[in-house]
Amino acid sequence: MNEKDEKATQGSKTNSILDEASAKAYLYVTQAAAIAIQDAVENLRNINSITSTILGVAMAQVLDNPAESNRYQPVLDMANKIAEDAARNFHTVTNNASEAVRNFPGGR
DSSP, X not given: OOHHHHHHHHXXXXXHHHHHHHHHHHHHHHHHHHHHHHHXXXXXXXXXXXXXXXXXXXXXXXXXXXXXXXXXXXXXXXXXXXXXXXXXXXXXXXXXXXXXXXXXXXXX
C-alpha cells in the first residue's frame, strides 16, 4: 500500500470514528430531551391534580354557602392561574427540548 492509500484509509477510519461519536452524542441529546419532556408531563399531571382538588374544595364551599361565594373567588383564580402557568411551562420545556434535538449537529 502506498502512502496515498494509507492516508485515505486513515482518513476513512477517522471519519468513521467521528460519525460514531456524533451518533452517540445525538443519542444522548435525544434521551435527555425525552427525559425532560417526561418530567414536564409528570409536573403538569401533578399540578393539575393539585389544582383540581383546590377547585373542587372551593366549589364545595361555594355550594355549601352561596352567600359567601365571593370569599372563594381568589382561591379559584389562584388555582386557575397555577394551572395556566404549568401548561405554559410544559409548552416551553417541550419546545426547548425539541429545538435542542433539531439544532444539535447531526440532528435529523
